[in-house]
Amino acid sequence: MTETAEQQLSFNPFAPGFTVDPYPHFAELRARNPIEHNELGFWALWRYTDVYDVLRAKMSVQDDKVIHVGPMANVYEQVRVERGLDPVGTVSMLDLDPPDHTRLRKLVSKAFTPRTIEQLAPAVERLVDEALDQIQDQGEADLISALAFPLPFTVISLMLGMPETDTDRLRDLSGTIVRSLEPVPDEETVRAIVDADIELVQIASDAIEWKRKNPGDDLLTALINAEDSGDVLSEEELRAQLMLLYIAGHETTVNLIGNGTLALLRAPDQLALWRERPDLDENAIEELLRYDSPVQMSRRVTLEDYPVGDKVIPAGSFVIASLASGNRDETQFGPDAGELRVDRENARQQISFGSGVHHCLGAALARLEGRAAIARLIRRFPDLRLAAEPEWNGRVNLRGLAQLPVSVD
DSSP: OOOOOOHHHOOOSSSSSTTTTTHHHHHHHHHHHHHEEESSSOOOEEHHHHHHHHHSSOOBBOGGOOOOOOOHHHHHHHHHHHTTSSSSSOOOOGGTTTTTHHHHHHHHHHSHHHHHHHHHHHHHHHHHHHHHHHHHHHSSEEHHIIITTHHHHHHEEEEEETTOOOHHHHHHHHHHGGGGGGSSSOOHHHHHHHHHHHHHHHHHHHHHHHHHHHHSSHHHHHHOOBBBBBBBBOOOHHHHHHHHHHTTTTTTHHHHHHHHHHHHTTOHHHHHHHOGGGGGGGHHHHHHHHHOSOOOOOEEEOOOOOEETTTEEEETTTEEEHHHHTTOOHHOOOOOSSSSTTTOTTTTOOOTTOGGGGOTTTHHHHHHHHHHHHHHHHOOOOOOEEOOOOOEEEOSOOEEEEOOOEEEO
């Protein structure tokens, strides 16, 4: 029997060069196997419309709703038990369904308002300018360590009102924990993730204890005091939300700034167009988000049989919705969807922040930081260029740059 084209092609993040440029593979999947039932048991959707619909559908984000659990879920439980922990552990609102998600998000949102973000703009711009001053003095720099990482890390630390801490250690821990978002981590990685989680929980607990003694006009104090009709965050919930905000508050924005700058350097006509047109500042960020999504995938669990296209995904199935592939879908963004165009009219239709009830709470902050960092960078340095080949971080989901060497003179 001859294999069909669909049988011959499936999602393969281990293919050589995938983490450097996954987009040709995504294009093939959209064309040949857009509604995929992978041999590892999960389903995957690659087209914009299918991804968008799933993000807004009444599905779960809780792994305990999966009927056919993958082997790594059992490994996570085993390792946690070995460490003397609860098999499941405390989860953030990112991993909870309504009504629990609704309750937590409502409390957190009270301390995460648009007004708070607007008030951060001067501080963000000052931090960017200070970083650019140092880059100018040096003449060249690794943009990730000089700007893309320290900016959002400092901003979320200031926003939360965190005590002084070991920045390098926190970056290592955060980088390890986000590997839990990878599609298929190995057992060694799972053990590293659990150990990093234990250490970060202790750091969060210490920060909360310190903040209770040293309250201020900041997000962590507001979270501690957040209340809605007598409802407050428990200690476990408070730790989980703090860890979520701390990690999500910088990891994804690092990718936006790094990936976005590289995309512009590789499309000098678009860099020049944006540099000359400040009126494109907001739209250009939407296009960079579309062109190379800081988070490549989102996951859901079907609560009932879910028809999509000519297939039905059974209840209790784990579904990967590819934000990155959807953002490059030609049927949504036109035949030039694979090209960067900072004046693209429908760039804001990008789905990099998700959609529905789990739409990214920090989207406005990410946009502010990305816009301030990249716009000021390209206008400050007319001779900005790559100094060497960039180095990718090797991740599949939070795919970004580990190093981006640039020269400014």
